[in-house]
Amino acid sequence: EAQVTQNPRYLITVTGKKLTVTCSQNMNHEYMSWYRQDPGLGLRQIYYSMNVEVTDKGDVPEGYKVSRKEKRNFPLILESPSPNQTSLYFCASTETGRGQETQYFGPGTRLLVL
């Protein structure tokens, strides 16, 4: 089954404690993204990756890091989380071709930073 998986789904942590949210896709897509979703602000792109070892900043990259060492995995790293990073995070993987472009979203990770 084609899918994007994220772990953990829920996380409560404290300010300053480094954490990683994993994202994996089994569709061999080159393009992957991370978003955060906050009430009234919609989805905002944090980082995206065009392929292995190629990443670029989205609209709200401050406080986040990413890496793309393998095509299927695109982890999101919060080196020193702060309460303003409390949010719902989505990873997405993009399929392109035949005049169509589709982002497949993971189930989301709800993060609370105390």
Add this chain to the structure above:
Amino acid sequence: QKEVEQNSGPLSVPEGAIASLNCTYSDRGSQSFFWYRQYSGKSPELIMFIYSNGDKEDGRFTAQLNKASQYVSLLIRDSQPSDSATYLCAVKAGYSSASKIIFGSGTRLSIRP
């Protein structure tokens, strides 16, 4: 001014009627446009992708793009209660997948039986 603007709603439409959702964007260089549907507590899923001026139809859904006026709309014909969700408009600057994507804040649609 927000880059991608949508009316937050809620937009209430009777079952069987046409629901019309609108989105405007500020970047004239935008080339690719998306409509996603998001049910409460779920992930967004693609409804329509459009990049050429004019209409694109898929079942009960029609996307309309007007680059000169910088708006893209989504029409839902024969609205069903299952269409009740938040609809997200998204815009990308280039044709290549290697571009930033900007989302609007979404329009909440409610279909009343």
